Amino acid sequence: MPRFDVVIRGGTVVDGTGSAPREADVGIIGNRIAAVGTVGGGGAEEIDARGKLVTPGFVDIHTHYDAQAVWDSHMSPSSSHGVTTAVMGNCGVGFAPCKPADRERLIELMEGVEDIPGAVMHEGLHWEWESFPEYLDALDRRPRDIDVCALLPHAAVRVNVMGDRAIALENANQADIAQMREIAREAMQAGAFGFSTSRTLSHKTLRGDPTPTLRAQEDELRGIALGMKDAGSGMLEMVSEWAPDHHAEFAMLRRVVEASERPAVFTLTQRHSRPEVWRDLLRHADKAAADGLPIRPVVAPRAIGVLLGLAGSQNPFSGTPSYKEIALLPVAERARRMQDPAVRARILNEDPAAGSTFPLFHRMSYEFMFRFGNPPNYQPRMEDSIAAIAAREGRSAPEVAYDMLVEDDGGNFIYHPLGNYAYGDLSMPETVLDNRNCIMGLGDGGAHVAFILDAGYQTWLLTHWGRETRRWDVAELIRRLTSDTAAAAGLHDRGVLAVGKKADVNVIDWDRLGSGAPYVVNDLPAGGKRLLQKVSGYEATLVSGRVTFRGGEATGALPGRLVRGPQMALAA
Numbered sequence: 001m002p003r004f005d006v007v008i009r010g011g012t013v014v015d016g017t018g019s020a021p022r023e024a025d026v027g028i029i030g031n032r033i034a035a036v037g038t039v040g041g042g043g044a045e046e047i048d049a050r051g052k053l054v055t056p057g058f059v060d061i062h063t064h065y066d067a068q069a070v071w072d073s074h075m076s077p078s079s080s081h082g083v084t085t086a087v088m089g090n091c092g093v094g095f096a097p098c099k100p101a102d103r104e105r106l107i108e109l110m111e112g113v114e115d116i117p118g119a120v121m122h123e124g125l126h127w128e129w130e131s132f133p134e135y136l137d138a139l140d141r142r143p144r145d146i147d148v149c150a151l152l153p154h155a156a157v158r159v160n161v162m163g164d165r166a167i168a169l170e171n172a173n174q175a176d177i178a179q180m181r182e183i184a185r186e187a188m189q190a191g192a193f194g195f196s197t198s199r200t201l202s203h204k205t206l207r208g209d210p211t212p213t214l215r216a217q218e219d220e221l222r223g224i225a226l227g228m229k230d231a232g233s234g235m236l237e238m239v240s241e242w243a244p245d246h247h248a249e250f251a252m253l254r255r256v257v258e259a260s261e262r263p264a265v266f267t268l269t270q271r272h273s274r275p276e277v278w279r280d281l282l283r284h285a286d287k288a289a290a291d292g293l294p295i296r297p298v299v300a301p302r303a304i305g306v307l308l309g310l311a312g313s314q315n316p317f318s319g320t321p322s323y324k325e326i327a328l329l330p331v332a333e334r335a336r337r338m339q340d341p342a343v344r345a346r347i348l349n350e351d352p353a354a355g356s357t358f359p360l361f362h363r364m365s366y367e368f369m370f371r372f373g374n375p376p377n378y379q380p381r382m383e384d385s386i387a388a389i390a391a392r393e394g395r396s397a398p399e400v401a402y403d404m405l406v407e408d409d410g411g412n413f414i415y416h417p418l419g420n421y422a423y424g425d426l427s428m429p430e431t432v433l434d435n436r437n438c439i440m441g442l443g444d445g446g447a448h449v450a451f452i453l454d455a456g457y458q459t460w461l462l463t464h465w466g467r468e469t470r471r472w473d474v475a476e477l478i479r480r481l482t483s484d485t486a487a488a489a490g491l492h493d494r495g496v497l498a499v500g501k502k503a504d505v506n507v508i509d510w511d512r513l514g515s516g517a518p519y520v521v522n523d524l525p526a527g528g529k530r531l532l533q534k535v536s537g538y539e540a541t542l543v544s545g546r547v548t549f550r551g552g553e554a555t556g557a558l559p560g561r562l563v564r565g566p567q568m569a570l571a572a
Contacts, residue, residue, distance in 0.1 A: 002041070002042045002043050002044045003027070003040075003041030003042060003043070004027040004028055004029055004034060004035070004039070004041060004042070004043040004044070005028055005029055005030065005043060005044050005045065005545055006027075006028040006043050006044070006045045006046075006047065006503075006542065006545060006547075007025055007026070007027050007028070007039055007041075007042065007043030007045075007046050007047070008025060008026040008027075008028075008047045008049050008054055008505065008507060008540075009025050009039075009046060009047065009048055009049055009050070010023065010025065010048065010049055010050040011023070011024070011025075011026070011049025011050065011052050011053065011054035011507060012049075012051075012052065012053050012054065013026065013036065013054045013055075013497055014053050014054065014055045014474055014475055014478045014497075015036070015055075015056070015496055015497040015498065016055065016056040016478055016479055016482035016483040016495050016496040016497060017479060017483055017496055018475050018476055018479040018483075019475060020475060021053070021474065021475060024036055024037050024038070024054075025037065025038060025039035026039070026054055026497060026505065027039040027041075027043065028043070028503040028505075028542070028545045029545075030503075030545055031502060031503050031544035031545045031559070032500060032501065032502060032503055032545070032570060033497060033498060033499055033500065033501050033502075033503050033505075034499060035499060036497055036498060036499060045547070047507060047539075047540055047547075049507050049539070051509075052507050052508060052509055052510070052539055053474065053478075053506075053507070053508040053509075053510055054497065054505060054506070054507055054508075055082075055478045055481075055482065055497070055505070055506045055508060056478070056482040056483070056486075056494065056495050056496055056497050056501075056504060056505065056506070057082065057083070057084025057085065057482070057494070057504030057505060057506055057541065057542070057543065058081070058082045058083045058084060058085075058458050058481040058482060058485075058506070059083070059084070059085045059086075059087075059481070059482060059485040059486040059489065059491060059494065059495055060078055060083045060085070060086045060087065060441065060443055060445060060455075060458070060485065061086075061087040061265070061298065061439065061441050061485050061488055061489050062087065062090050062237075062267075062298055062441035062442050062443060062444065063078060063086040063087060063088045063090065063443065063444065063445040063446050063447075063455070064088055064089075064090060064091070064093070064114050064444055064445065064446040064447035065078075065086060065088040065148060065445060065446035066088050066089055066093075066094045066095055066110075066150070066153075066446070067095065067110065067116055067120075067121055067124060067125060067446070068124075068446045069088065069139055069142070069144065069148050069446075070095075070124065070125055070126070070138065070139070070142070071124035071125070071525055072144075073142060073143055073144045073145060073558050074144070074145050074554065075144055075145060075146045075148065075445070075446070075560070076532065077445060077453070077455045077456055077532055077533065077535075078146065078443070078445040078446075078455050078456075079145045079146045079541070079548065079549070079554075080456075080535045080538070080549065080552065080554075081455065081456045081458045081459045081515070081535055081538075082458055082459070082481075082506045082508070082538055082541055083146055083445070083458065084146050084147065084494075084504035084506075084541065084542075084543045084548075084560075085146060085147040085148075085149065085486070085489075085491060085494060085504065085563070086146055086147070086148055086149070086445060087148075087149045087150075087151065087193055087489050088148055088149070088150055088151065088446065089150045089151030089152065089153050089192075089196055090151060090196050090237055090239075091113065091114075091153075091196055091198045091203065091237075091239050091267075092153050092154040092155045092196050092197040092198035092203075092211060092213045092239070093106075093109055093110050093113050093114060093153050093155050093156075093196075093198065093203070093211070094106075094110075094150075094151070094152075094153030094155070094156050094196075095110075095125065095129075095135065095153075095156065096129055096130075096131065096132045096134070096135030096153075096156055097130060097131050097132050097135075097156055097157060097160040097183060098127075098129070098130060098156055098159075098160060099130060099160060100127070100130070102159050102160065102163075103125075103127060105159055105167065106155070106156055106159065107121045107122065107125075108205045108207070109155055109203075109205050109211060109212075111205065112203075112205040112207075112209075112357075112359055113198075113203040113205075113211065113359070113447075114444075114446075114447035114448060114449075115313060115447065115448040115449055115450060115451055115452070116446075116447065116449060116528075117313075117524075117526070117528045119525075119526040119528065120524045120525050120526050120528035121525075122526070123525035123526040124524070124525035124526075131186070132152055132156075132183065132186070132187040132190065132192060133186060133187065133190035133191075135150070136150060136190050136191050136192070136562060136564065139562045140561070140562045140564075143558035143559070143560065143561065144558055144560035144561070145543065145548045145549075145554065145557070145558055145559075145560050146543055146548075146560040147504075147543065147544075147560045147561055147562070147563050148560065148561075148562055148563065149193045149489065149491070149562075149563045150191070150192055150193065150562070151192060151193055151194050151195060151196040151237055152183070152184060152187040152188075152192045152194070152195045152196070152234075153196055154195065154196060154197035154198070154213040154216070154224070155198070155211055155212050155213050157180050157183055157184070157195075157224070158172070158180070158212045158213055158216070159212055160183070161176050161179045161180055161183070162176055162212075166212040167209065167212055169210065169212065169214060169215050171215075171217050171220075172216070172217070172219075172220045172223075176220075177219060177220050177223035177224075178223070180220065180223055180224050180227065181223045181224060181226055181227035181230070182227065183227065184224045184225075184226075184227025184228055184230075184231070184234070185227040185228070185230040185231045187227075188227070188228050188231035188232075188233050188234040188565070189231050190564070191562070191563075191564025191565045192234060192565070193234065193235065193489060193490065193563075193565065193566070194228065194234040194235035194236060194237055194262075195224055195225070195227075195228060195234060195235075195236055195237070196236075196237040196238070197213050197216065197221065197224075197236070197237070197238050197239075198211045198213050198214070198238075198239050198240075199213065199214055199215075199216070199238065199239065199240040199241055199249075200214075200239050200240055200241045201214070201241050202241075202359055202360055202363070203239075203359070208359075218252050218255065218256065221236075221252075221256050222255070222256050222259050222260065225256050225257075225259065225260035225262055226259065226260050228260060228262045229260045229261055229262055233490070233565055233566055234262055235262060235263045235264060235265060235488075235489070235490070236253075236256065236257070236260070236262060236263070236264040236265070237264070237265050237266070237298075238253060238264065238265075238266045238267070239266065239267040240253075240266065240267075242274075242277055242281065243274075246277050246280060246281060247280065247284070250280075250281060250284040250285075253266065253295065254284075254288055254293065254295065257288075257293055257294070257295055258293065263294035263295070263296070263488075264294065264295045264296075265295075265296050265297070265298050265439060265488065266281075266285075266295070266296075266297060266298065267297075267298055267442065268281055268282065268285075268297035268298065268299050268432060268438065269299075269300065269304055269419040269420055269442070270419050270420045270421070270422050270428045271419060271422075272363070272365075272368065272418070272419070272421070272422045273363075275422035275423070278428065278432075281297065282297060282431075282432065282435060282438075285297050285437055285438075286435070286437060289437050296437055296438065296439050296488060297432065297435075297437065297438045297439065298438070298439045298440075298441040298442055299429065299432040299433065299438045299439065299440065299441065299442065300419075300420060300429060300440075300441070300442040300443075300454065300457060301429055301433060301440065301457055301460065301461040301464070301465060302378050302379075302420065302426060302429055302454075302457065302460060302464070303378065303379075303417035303418075303419065303420040303421040303426070303429070304417065304418055304419040304420055304442065304452075304454065305378070305415050305416055305417040305418060305421075305452070305454070306360065306415075306416050306418060306448075306451045306452055307372065307413045307414070307415060307416075307451055307452065307453060307518060307531065308369070308405075308413065308414040308415075308416055308451070309405060309410070309411075309412060309413040309414065310331050310334055310335055310338075310405055310406070310410035310411075311331050311410065311411065311413075311519075311520045311529075312413065312450045312451045312520065312531065313449075313450035313451050313529070314358050314450075314451045315405055315414070316352060316364065316366075316369070316398065316401050316402075316405075316414070317347050317348075317350075317352050317398075317402065317405075318352070318356060318357075318358065319351075319352040319353060319354060319355040319356030319357070319358070319361070320347050320350035320351070320352050320355065321350055321355060322343060322346040322347045322350055323338075323347050323350075324355065326338070326343075331409065331410040331411070332409040332410060334410055335405075335406040335409050335410030336409075338402070338405070338406045338410075339406055344402065347402070348396075348398055348399060348402060360418060363418050364416060364418075365387075365416075366385065366386045366387040366390070366397035366398070366400075366401065367382075367385055367386075367387040367388075368385060368416055368417055368418075368421065369385060369386040369387075369397075369401060369414050369415070369416045370384055370385055370386070370414065370415045370416075371384070371404060371412065371414065371415070372412070372413040372414060372415040372517075372518075373517075374516070374517035375514075375516065375517065376415075376515075376516075376517055376518070377415070378415070378426075378460065378464070379425065379426050380415065381424070382424040386400045386401050386404070386414070401414060413517075413518060430465075430471065433465065433472070433480075439484060439485060439488050440457075440461065440480045440481060440484070440485060441485070442454065442457070443455040443456070443457045443458070449524070449528075449529075449530035449531065450520070450529050450530055450531055451531075452531075453518045453531040453532075453533060456515050456533060456535065458481050459513060459514065459515050459535060459537075460515065461477060461480070461481070462474070462477055462478075462481075462508075462513060463513055463514055465477060467510065467511075467513070474510075482494075482495040482496065483495040483496050489566075490565075490566030490567065491563070491566070491567050492566070492567055492568055492569045493567040493568065493569055493570050494567070500569065500570045501569070501570060502544065502570065503542060503544060503545035504542060504543055504544065505540075505541070505542040506538060506540070506541050506542075507538070507539040507540040507541075508537055508538060508539065509536075509537045509538075509539050510537070511537075512536050512537040513536065513537030513538075514535075514536050514537060515533045515534065515535045515536070516533050516534040516535075516536075517533065518531045518532070518533050519531070519532060519533065519534075520532075534552075535552055536552055537552075538552055539551060543557075543559045543560050544559040544560070544561075545559070546559040548560075
């Protein structure tokens, strides 16, 4: 009779604490790690990890699988990149609480903010809920390939309580705030991990209407945070425009944290239009940490970039009338038509802004557009920008972009860093990564499905900053993806390879680790499309002691569940 259900033999254990790697076996019984070291006794399943890294499963605290988790058991692309737990419901958008009359409003908001087509959500969401606890119950009924945790989204709460007044950006009155506080308390007690809000102009519906939470006043945010205090759990997650006064905005966040005694995380990126604000915000967060206030920035390991192409959902000419006439043709046929000189001339002479439904269109610039290439290039040189090429060749930047799009039957992508690349290099991400108060995140898995593919940042972090540049050692990088993110979310039962911890594990071939160029699949409800990429180097991924991926292929095992609320460390 085998002593263990699984034994991972002879690997280099990187345990998630930042400690030096060491050769050891890992024994698993049920969903828990039962031994780390020299493991005597066999396993019902033995995994040969000699020459491989053995790490905890990755915990991603910034995703948007709120819709996908309803209809799909596979949380790709995150699950193929070693993620075993994901926190969703960030940025104030989601689907509960929701009265039947408000469903269309939340779908329109998610369609604009997170680029999930409305038709996909109309077919995929069956609306088995109205309250947030009922939404959690619906999530709980579906097994998955990873664990998921849910945040309570401010937009849904605000619309649920205020109706049209929320859409009109009216201030909440005291009765509204009292009701929101009760919804927050009830949600935390049912298993929400916190509350999320958005205060950024980039979050709009396709009609251009701002998110209902854009101008929520401090007393409203404080009231909802006090609902978390009433429940004794939950964190506040916030994304903000940090304007007109980023110092005042951070001071407001700090006061909410002080009043509620609940931790907060906020999105920290570099806007190209205000390239130094991030430094002030980082200093404010460091000061809060020094004062004992748990306010931590969530950062990305590279530029935040969109992929513009005929195969995706956006390109520089998507808003022109002539492009819209052919937009539904197959990609190769569309590229062929666009090479017609008459069609080319019409599209290039039309205003792409007039008919654009892309909420981020106003932030696009040819100075920051680059050929993406294969393998993908996430640190392009400014002299290789479309604007720079146009200047050298005596052409207009739109002409260069147009010709780039139609090459190779329309299979190319243009990479456009929208944040973290104002200096023309990765020095901003490198600086925030050096700050241990910063949390690794912002992959946005489940969102922006046809124009952003950052959900594989875990793999890129390890290959670029670890294997290629050796800027940080592997022990520190794994810590940033495991115990650090897990602790920030209140998941103290995972993120470390130690006896008694949850048996979420990756076995990684360090030399083979990597991900390929994006490609489009039409596997969403209603035939919706999204971007995916081939991933290599994950020899095995285990969730709750069961192998979910082997050699990069899904095994069909679905041990992942909804996690309800913060988890205490399991006793050994």
